[in-house]
Amino acid sequence: MPMGNAQPSVRPAQAGRTDGAVASGAARRGGRSRRAGGGSRTERLAPYVLVAPAILIIVLLRLYPLLLGVNFSFTGDGARNGTPVGLDNYLELVDDPLFRTALGNVGLLVLLLPVAVAIPGLLATFIYLRVPGHRVYRSVYFFPAVLSPVIVGAIFNLLLAFDGPLNAALGSVGIGSVDWLGNPDIAMFVVVGVHIWATFGMALVVFLAGFATLDSALLDAARVDGASLFQVIRHVIVPGLSRTIAFVFVTTMVGMLTSMFGLLYVMTSGGPEGSTYLPEYYIWIQQGQMNRPALASAASTALFVIMLVVGLLQVQLLRRAGRED
Amino acid sequence: MVWDWKSGEPSAAPYIEKAKADFARKHPDVAVEFVAQPFDQYYTLLGAAIQSGKGPDVMLFNGGGQIRDRVDALVPLDEYVAEDKERLAGWDAFTRDGKIYAGPVTLQGHPIYYNKTLYEKAGLDPASPATTWEKFLADCAAIVKAGAKCFALGNKEGAGIQFWLSALGSGILTAQEYDDWIAGKRDWSSPAVKRVFQLWKEAGDAGLNNDGANSTAMFNDAFALFQSGKAAHVIGLMSDVGHWKDFNEFLTADKLGVMSAPVVTAGTTPSLPYDGGIGYAVAKWTKDPKVAADLVRSLTSTDALKAFYADAGAIAADTTVDVSAGGPAVATIVAEIKGGKPALHVALSSKTLDLMGRLSQQLLSGSATVDEVVKQLAASDQAG
Numbered sequence: 001m002p003m004g005n006a007q008p009s010v011r012p013a014q015a016g017r018t019d020g021a022v023a024s025g026a027a028r029r030g031g032r033s034r035r036a037g038g039g040s041r042t043e044r045l046a047p048y049v050l051v052a053p054a055i056l057i058i059v060l061l062r063l064y065p066l067l068l069g070v071n072f073s074f075t076g077d078g079a080r081n082g083t084p085v086g087l088d089n090y091l092e093l094v095d096d097p098l099f100r101t102a103l104g105n106v107g108l109l110v111l112l113l114p115v116a117v118a119i120p121g122l123l124a125t126f127i128y129l130r131v132p133g134h135r136v137y138r139s140v141y142f143f144p145a146v147l148s149p150v151i152v153g154a155i156f157n158l159l160l161a162f163d164g165p166l167n168a169a170l171g172s173v174g175i176g177s178v179d180w181l182g183n184p185d186i187a188m189f190v191v192v193g194v195h196i197w198a199t200f201g202m203a204l205v206v207f208l209a210g211f212a213t214l215d216s217a218l219l220d221a222a223r224v225d226g227a228s229l230f231q232v233i234r235h236v237i238v239p240g241l242s243r244t245i246a247f248v249f250v251t252t253m254v255g256m257l258t259s260m261f262g263l264l265y266v267m268t269s270g271g272p273e274g275s276t277y278l279p280e281y282y283i284w285i286q287q288g289q290m291n292r293p294a295l296a297s298a299a300s301t302a303l304f305v306i307m308l309v310v311g312l313l314q315v316q317l318l319r320r321a322g323r324e325d
Numbered sequence: 326m327v328w329d330w331k332s333g334e335p336s337a338a339p340y341i342e343k344a345k346a347d348f349a350r351k352h353p354d355v356a357v358e359f360v361a362q363p364f365d366q367y368y369t370l371l372g373a374a375i376q377s378g379k380g381p382d383v384m385l386f387n388g389g390g391q392i393r394d395r396v397d398a399l400v401p402l403d404e405y406v407a408e409d410k411e412r413l414a415g416w417d418a419f420t421r422d423g424k425i426y427a428g429p430v431t432l433q434g435h436p437i438y439y440n441k442t443l444y445e446k447a448g449l450d451p452a453s454p455a456t457t458w459e460k461f462l463a464d465c466a467a468i469v470k471a472g473a474k475c476f477a478l479g480n481k482e483g484a485g486i487q488f489w490l491s492a493l494g495s496g497i498l499t500a501q502e503y504d505d506w507i508a509g510k511r512d513w514s515s516p517a518v519k520r521v522f523q524l525w526k527e528a529g530d531a532g533l534n535n536d537g538a539n540s541t542a543m544f545n546d547a548f549a550l551f552q553s554g555k556a557a558h559v560i561g562l563m564s565d566v567g568h569w570k571d572f573n574e575f576l577t578a579d580k581l582g583v584m585s586a587p588v589v590t591a592g593t594t595p596s597l598p599y600d601g602g603i604g605y606a607v608a609k610w611t612k613d614p615k616v617a618a619d620l621v622r623s624l625t626s627t628d629a630l631k632a633f634y635a636d637a638g639a640i641a642a643d644t645t646v647d648v649s650a651g652g653p654a655v656a657t658i659v660a661e662i663k664g665g666k667p668a669l670h671v672a673l674s675s676k677t678l679d680l681m682g683r684l685s686q687q688l689l690s691g692s693a694t695v696d697e698v699v700k701q702l703a704a705s706d707q708a709g
Contacts, residue, residue: 078394098683161546162537182481182540184690269482272539273686288369290675291394293376 066304073297081294089298099299102277105188106306109256109278112192116252117245120200124207125237128214129229138208145201149259152198153266157181160190181268184275191276192256195263199255203248210244211237243318250314257307279303326358327620328371329385331603331637333361340633348623355616371395382611383620386427388418388601389671390678399426400607405618413625413642415601417507417667427604428625429642430633431564434599435492435668436658438572441580443557447471454584458496458524461587465533468557475533477556479547480689481540483682488543488560489525490681491598491668496586497521498669499593507667513703517590522688522695524589529689539686543567552576563640564602569654570638578652585661597661598668601642677705 076085093099123141127134144152159166160180167177180190214237222236238245261280268276270285279299287296331337345357360381362370368391374380375398386392392399401424409428410416419427441451447467455461465475478485495503498517505511512518528534535541535550548567551559552575561567572581586595605624607617623629630641634648640658648659670678681702687693 078397081397160540162535162540177536179537179540182537182686182690184686184692187540268540271481271483271683271686273690273692274683284369285679287372288366289679291368291372293372 069297070301072294073301075294077292077294085294089295090302092295093298093302098274098277099279099282101274102279102282103306105276105278106257108188109192109260110253110310112189113249113253113256116192116196116200116256117203117248119196120203120207120248121241121245123200124204124211125233127204127208128211138204141204142201144198147198149195149198149262150266152194153263156190156194157267182272184271184273187268187272188276191260191263191267194267195256195260198263199252199259202255203252206248206251207241207244210241214240246318250318253310253314257310279306326360326381327383327385327605328360328362328367328374328381329605330362330364330367331385332359334637336637337633339636340629343629343632344620344624344626347626347629348620351619351623352616357620378610380610381608382617383605383607383624385430385603386419386606387603388415388427388429388433390673390675392419392426392604392606393421394675396421396424396426398609400609400611400614400618401426402428402607402618402621405615406622409622409625412627412645414644414662415599415604415642418600418602418671419604419606427601427606428621429601429604430625430630431602431639432599432642432662433565433602433668434563434597434640434658434665435488435560436563436569436583436597436654436661437492437558437586438551438561438569438654439558439582439584440551440554440556440576441582442576443468443471443473443554444582446473447557451580451582454582455587456585458587458589465557469532473554474535474550474556475558476528476535477547477550477559478534478538479541479543480538480682480686481542481546482544483679483685484543485538485547486525486681486685487670487678489685490521491670492560493524493586493589494521494669495598495666496593496595497524497589499590503666503669506669507672509672511672511703511706513699513706519695519699520589522685522698525685526688526695530691534689539689548572563599563658565637565639568638568640569651569658573652573654578654581652581654583654583657597658597665599640599662599665600667600671602639604642673706677702680705 073089074084074086075081076083076088120141123137127138127141131137147155158164161167162177162179162182166180171177178186181187218236218240219232222232227235257278258280260278261284264270264276264278264281270277270281280303283296283299283303286292286299332341341359348355348357371380371384375395386395403425406425406428413429415429415432416425418433419425419429439451439454444451444454444464447464447470449464449467455464468475480486494506497520498506502512502515502517529538535547535556538547541547541550544566548559548561548571550556551561552572554576559567561569561572563569569581569583585597588595605621607614607621611617625642627643627645630643631646633639634641634646640648640655640662644659644662648655670681673681684693684698684701688695688698
């Protein structure tokens with residue numbers, strides 16, 4: 001999982017500045033080559049024996065079911081249950097406007113990603129620069145991150161209802177009511193907005209951790225040179241945090257693609273007019289409501305391929321960010 | 326083992342007790358275990374069980390598409406339940422290709438409930454609700470004038486259109502068209518079918534519904550609007566939720582009325598749309614179908630169903646249960662069961678219903694026309 005791989009690449013970033021980390025890395029590498037060089041047969045086999053349980057678990061519980069699922073996606077549903085149907089399920093997916101909407105929404109999420117990263121980044125910057133009350137903000141911003149999506153969804157359902165408080169507030173300043181969750185053109189943005197609200201606390205903490213590694217001498221120097229806030233952010237903070245930013249990009253993307261189900265389920269049920277469907281939700285509907293498990297498998301496979309591509313791109317991004325530093 | 330989503334509810338406990346006792350008399354040596362599953366995931370879990378060919382011997386189903394899509398995994402019950410056929414109503418919803426696959430427990434249908442207090446406020450006679458569509462629109466205008474909405478509508482899940490189609494269908498489609506529809510000969514391009522969607526759109530455009538119907542959940546926000554007296558009518562249910570018992574609590578039994586569908590097409594006779602609501606079916610993989618079928622019979626015995634009606638607030642499938650204590654609304658419903666017909670939307674596949682839900686939202690928001698909608702529905706209906 002990208003998250004597991006990504007974590008260490010941030011940590012060394014802070015250690016990378018000190019000579020100790022480099023030295024210990026070299027020592028580790030040295031140790032490995034020494035062991036591989038001169039050892040008896042048991043010593044040569046030992047690493048394989050030691051990783052065998054992990055590999056077995058991955059193969060048996062991850063890869064094998066995955067292959068079964070892919071295989072299942074080439075069989076039929078209902079009357080054609082169990083018979084091979086070739087690419088029929090995939091063709092049906094391509095034909096289904098609902099699935100196309102779901103994929104389109106994935107694209108929308110990718111486009112909105114910079115916003116989802118910029119918000120915690122900016123807020124963390126303000127906290128780091130010690131705006132008045134920054135201690136309060138630090139805990140308040142994190143608070144939504146501990147709420148389950150179902151609770152968040154229920155809260156916002158009430159707030160955003162047509163006769164809810166938000167529309168009442170808008171009405172009192174003379175702006176007409178908006179059907180936040182009933183208008184297909186805005187519902188998806190509303191749900192994404194709520195998702196960002198509910199999860200940005202985590203990214204904020206990561207950003208704050210990144211700031212802890214920032215060399216304050218650079219900031220002081222910039223201030224002495226008379227840099228404006230924008231210039232400080234542009235020339236000191238962003239380059240200094242490039243690896244943290246890349247990490248937050250990856251985790252936010254993964255979060256958006258994999259954990260919006262609860263919100264969608266509670267807030268819009270994929271509607272209105274199917275405008276807030278995501279592949280996950282589509283899979284769930286096909287399997288649970290439409291009794292089309294094979295079609296759902298095909299959609300899962302498609303989602304898996306998308307996630308694989310996105311994941312690999314992100315690993316690439318992380319590597320490149322790591323090299324730059 | 327029995328799977329359902331009911332037995333965990335306290336209000337269903339007396340029903341399960343009675344059914345168990347009845348079954349224990351017939352088969353004292355067979356132990357029965359009820360496993361209540363969360364309804365949200367019920368069909369997902371059931372799908373997994375069917376896929377693996379292992380699972381409960383007896384399971385609860387919703388009538389209509391949910392059971393018809395899964396009959397491959399069920400045992401036909403015709404030979405076992407022959408004696409119950411007269412006593413119980415609602416078999417059609419559990420029948421596919423002439424074979425019965427479940428014993429009906431409750432009846433589910435879509436009466437039009439109305440709030441007599443709001444009728445009085447609007448200067449209308451609560452004892453004689455409108456019988457024609459023109460009169461109904463006039464009544465609605467009076468109600469809107471008095472400060473309430475005409476319909477409480479929740480179409481977030483797309484359920485609103487299903488209720489609309491079924492509740493008003495008998496006043497729009499001719500008897501012949503209605504029967505053909507149920508029999509599977511559905512002419513989506515006929516003027517009457519178009520009229521159903523036309524009226525849906527007109528009601529929305531004319532502001533008869535509550536605001537934001539597309540983001541209002543039928544369960545239970547729309548019902549809450551009706552209960553709190555903000556809307557005068559709601560197309561509700563007969564059993565489980567959103568029904569006479571819930572409404573009685575808020576509006577009191579005297580102020581809750583049930584009306585027939587207003588006549589839209591002259592010459593039609595409105596009828597109560599209802600089907601078997603939920604019913605117990607027997608899985609194909611069960612060891613002894615006879616014993617399992619006996620359990621289904623116990624679960625649909627008069628005593629058990631009487632307990633279900635009284636405690637859980639359902640219209641039981643058993644027409645011999647006495648309902649006079651439930652107030653005028655429930656009495657009206659039960660009186661109309663004899664002349665009732667299967668609901669129109671229950672005849673459609675889950676896929677078409679899902680599509681209809683989304684299209685109905687487009688009709689309300691104005692992003693689709695009635696012609697486009699019936700065309701897409703016809704295509705989906707013919708494919709499925």
